[in-house]
Amino acid sequence: MLEMDAEEFRRLAHRAVDIVADDLAGTQVDPQKPARRPTSAGLRDRIMQAPLPVGPLDADAILDAFVADILPYPMGNGSPRFFAWVNSPPSPIGVIGDLLAAAMNPSVAGGDHAGTYVEHAALRWIVALLGLDPAAGAILTSGGSVANLVGLAVMRNRLAPGVRASGLRAAPPLVIYTSTQGHSCIEKAVEILGIGHDYLRKVAVDNDLRMDMTALRTAIAADRAAGLRPACVAASAGTVNSGAIDPLADIADLCAAEGLWFHVDGAYGGFGLLAEQTGGLDGLYAGLERADSVAVDPHKWLSIPIECGCAIVRDRAAMRETFSLVPAYLRDDTELPWFSEFGIQQTRGFRALKLWMTLQAVGADGYRTEITRQVALAAMLRDRVEARPALELVADGPLSIVCFRVRTPTDSPATADAVNRAVSARLQADGRVFITTTVIRGVVALRACIVNFRTREQDLDVLLDEVEAAARAVAAGG
Numbered sequence: 001m002l003e004m005d006a007e008e009f010r011r012l013a014h015r016a017v018d019i020v021a022d023d024l025a026g027t028q029v030d031p032q033k034p035a036r037r038p039t040s041a042g043l044r045d046r047i048m049q050a051p052l053p054v055g056p057l058d059a060d061a062i063l064d065a066f067v068a069d070i071l072p073y074p075m076g077n078g079s080p081r082f083f084a085w086v087n088s089p090p091s092p093i094g095v096i097g098d099l100l101a102a103a104m105n106p107s108v109a110g111g112d113h114a115g116t117y118v119e120h121a122a123l124r125w126i127v128a129l130l131g132l133d134p135a136a137g138a139i140l141t142s143g144g145s146v147a148n149l150v151g152l153a154v155m156r157n158r159l160a161p162g163v164r165a166s167g168l169r170a171a172p173p174l175v176i177y178t179s180t181q182g183h184s185c186i187e188k189a190v191e192i193l194g195i196g197h198d199y200l201r202k203v204a205v206d207n208d209l210r211m212d213m214t215a216l217r218t219a220i221a222a223d224r225a226a227g228l229r230p231a232c233v234a235a236s237a238g239t240v241n242s243g244a245i246d247p248l249a250d251i252a253d254l255c256a257a258e259g260l261w262f263h264v265d266g267a268y269g270g271f272g273l274l275a276e277q278t279g280g281l282d283g284l285y286a287g288l289e290r291a292d293s294v295a296v297d298p299h300k301w302l303s304i305p306i307e308c309g310c311a312i313v314r315d316r317a318a319m320r321e322t323f324s325l326v327p328a329y330l331r332d333d334t335e336l337p338w339f340s341e342f343g344i345q346q347t348r349g350f351r352a353l354k355l356w357m358t359l360q361a362v363g364a365d366g367y368r369t370e371i372t373r374q375v376a377l378a379a380m381l382r383d384r385v386e387a388r389p390a391l392e393l394v395a396d397g398p399l400s401i402v403c404f405r406v407r408t409p410t411d412s413p414a415t416a417d418a419v420n421r422a423v424s425a426r427l428q429a430d431g432r433v434f435i436t437t438t439v440i441r442g443v444v445a446l447r448a449c450i451v452n453f454r455t456r457e458q459d460l461d462v463l464l465d466e467v468e469a470a471a472r473a474v475a476a477g478g
């Protein structure tokens with residue numbers, strides 16, 4: 001049944017809120033609660049193979065099934081001991097925001113309703129937090145991948161005029177530069193935009209896993225000599241592998257000198273700038289303010305419930321030129337043109353509300369303090385890895401990612417890699433802490449990423465104790 005009367009909604013929604021609040025209390029206060037627990041084949045089948053009911057089911061029975069089969073098997077990112085990928089817990093007020101946004105259910109394509117103004121406010125706050133030009137164009141997206149795609153689409157439209165009419169057939173081909181540590185979504189964007197990954201250069205990195213400027217200059221010169229058209233450097237303000245920040249100021253200088261578009265992928269690390277503002281990091285973000293386009297991800301370090309990304313383009317008119325299908329002579333809405341003229345979607349969700357609510361509940365200083373604390377926590381984790389003879393550091397930040405590995409009494413790199421993979425697999429199956437692996441300079445490492453306002457110092461010790469215990473079990477053949 002689609003309709004539900006207000007009293008029935010009140011009763012069911014109160015039940016749902018109690019379920020969420022109980023889960024929140026368990027996640028936060030019970031140290032024995034695993035970060036996540038594995039599902040079973042039976043559960044997977046029960047969820048995936050269930051037939052679509054022909055008639056209506058009772059709403060309480062549907063909630064019962066959620067409580068029994070879905071809620072107990074989370075991804076785990078609500079837990080303070082979840083260190084995988086770049087997934088934060090949701091801010092509880094953001095969770096409430098999502099409920100309220102769904103209840104209002106506007107399309108924030110634009111127009112005169114409160115949702116439009118809330119997104120404009122939230123975007124203005126994000127642009128200000130990042131110290132970017134208040135006149136820049138900005139839009140919320142589903143996440144960092146689409147935010148990067150939006151930025152690079154504007155680049156393509158600017159550097160290949162006429163592309164909207166006749167595609168990219170015009171020679172010479174555009175070339176994009178990112179580092180070997182650049183996120184895969186840059187490659188995806190280059191493919192989607194029809195540039196082709198053969199024209200994406202993965203520039204070598206230095207000892208700190210930052211883009212190497214000499215290698216970048218050499219690659220640009222070689223492409224020019226080959227008759228290609230160097231178009232854009234897609235730098236990382238926080239690589240997903242190790243939390244390295246490319247030399248943004250040097251890249252900005254080079255882009256200005258060479259006439260290249262300067263794009264910054266700050267999906268993971270853009271808001272690390274807030275730790276620099278407190279003195280928790282030093283001088284790493286200089287140059288960000290000169291970017292032509294920036295992608296950030298409030299659903300990562302700001303703990304906004306997924307999905308919430310953000311694309312910011314310094315030249316607002318160029319952004320509108322890229323996406324608008326309203327003829328220029330009809331674009332008389334100069335003050336608040338519709339968001340649908342600045343991005344990919346027409347109907348757009350009210351994802352701004354959870355962001356607007358959380359930004360106010362935390363405040364700029366609240367975020368500065370929290371992100372600085374998490375960067376300091378990662379530094380602590382690095383120190384603790386180095387203090388344990390059984391472990392060795394593989395890459396160290398400078399943001400909130402620590403890559404390390406279990407030392408093994410073997411000369412065989414393949415065996416050492418296999419041991420570290422086995423340790424990670426064992427920890428994942430157990431679920432008390434959750435960590436994944438990556439490959440840094442050719443070796444397999446355990447990768448701990450802290451973007452979690454619940455993680456405390458003692459969780460770091462639990463993580464390292466569990467890693468060492470898993471390593472002993474693997475060595476014993478377990």
Ligand SMILES: Cc1ncc(COP(=O)(O)O)c(C=O)c1O
Binds near residue numbers: 142240269
């Ligand atoms: C550096 C970086 N860029 C881009 C992305 C893609 O963002 P999303 O997963 O929100 O699409 C990620 C995701 O982890 C990332 O870490």
